[in-house]
Amino acid sequence: MSDVVVAGVGMHPWGKWGRNFVSYGVHAAREALADAGVNWADVDLVVGGETVRNGYAGYVAGATFAQALGWNGARVATSYAACATGAQALDTARARILAGMSELALVVGADTTPKGFLAPNAGERWDDPDWLRFRLLGMTNPAYFALYARRRMDLYGATAEDFAAVKVKNSRHGLANPNARYRKEVSPADVLGSAVVCDPLHLLDICATSDGAAAVLLCSADYARRHGLADPVRVRAVSTVTPTFPNTVIDMPLLATDAGTPGPRTFKESIGDAAYEEAGIGPDDVDVAEVYDLSTALELDWMEDLGLCGRGEAEALLRAGETTLGGRIPVNPSGGLACFGEAVPAQALAQVCELTWQLRGRAQGRQVEGARVGITANQGLFGHGSSVILSL
């Protein structure tokens, strides 16, 4: 398969800015266009990451961003896959480029997120599992993260101090990141002294909600050559796999798993597997990873799900400093969600932005030296896989 090239990337700094998601998305899109040195008028496909919290315009994000940038006649698509939205939007753009139907495609995700627990839409919906989990059980998102965290403790001997160490590491990584919302060093005592939300996770173990935006401009290899993009970052894989029945690990927002004998690989493991297979590489080839640290403990899960270490070994890697800058496999050099907070349709694209800067050697103050291959991972509600592999 010929590769698709990242022509440009851009973000709107994350935080709570109180503006419309469209203005964030347009800002990120213009940054990506400027980064690539191309004109908006030349873009022939726009894919928007949908947001469910912004009414009509959010549901038709592709057209919303296209209109805000000024109608240019481009083809348009919109993706919704919860936290995996960005990866799915990227996949749509990439597929169209690979098919020869587009040359230059803009992918944009932006959101504004209310403070506090994410919750289902209003109304009584007795057939909606996302609604039922709150009504019948009081299961918030952090409660699911906490189940995974507690299991790590009981099975592998992880400690609250280990989880805090992830936050400490990521807060250091994000210090110099101009797009990060939180740029402040955090101590283990800060994490362990913050209120417990869901045992064993403290407030500082759990990612905040944010406003934010990210944009990725993709082009064909031919377009990159014609426009003199030297040594470009290439998209080697986009994994959007669904689970395989029976899905035997409890996933948000469901109340129960499938019944049956588990297969050899869990859903989250299969997300990385598919990406590696598509890229024709393995975990040993990876220099840097951006993973979905919805909680500190979840970062450790993802390291194992991606095969960056064996099951139950992530704490040892963390304690040895191997996942921090300068270590064997730095994880979340951007600062991750710990420093950004969640802006759902933008997050998977933000990971791709970070890896692009890393592979170009332009991640000032957080550079993984000599990085040539990077992987992202996250997961969207109801079985949306999301992993992207980029390489030089």
Added chain:
Amino acid sequence: MSVPAIEGWFTSGDAPALVGSRCTTCATVHFPRTDGFCRNPRCAGEEFAETTLARRGTVWSYTDAQYQPPPPYIPAGDDYIPFALAAVELPEGIVVLGQVAEGYGVDDLHVGAEVELVVERLYTDETGERTIWRWKPVAELGEEADA
């Protein structure tokens, strides 16, 4: 009067149990019950028989809710009282979430601990008490003497 918070998901009485559905074609068990399509991709089944699940299982993992969840959660009373939650593996090979029985917290649980299903009050509304299934730790032999 006490009424289940959701109709048809569990039985009440002395030995309450979750009610799932069993595909009449491939025998796959579903919970919550389905009247739709069998989740087994190799099965085209659309007919299901009611089946009660085992009342005892082992804890897959557990946590608690120290902050009050947002609506549609309905607190049990005026003052919010934190509750524990458990994901419980049943002999059918299914893991089912549930709150933990009143009076028990995370200190009473560990991965692999045995729990039993009970039915308790979840909240009270204009129709009366609404009940829900919960997981109650089963004291292992000798454990209480140790404590």
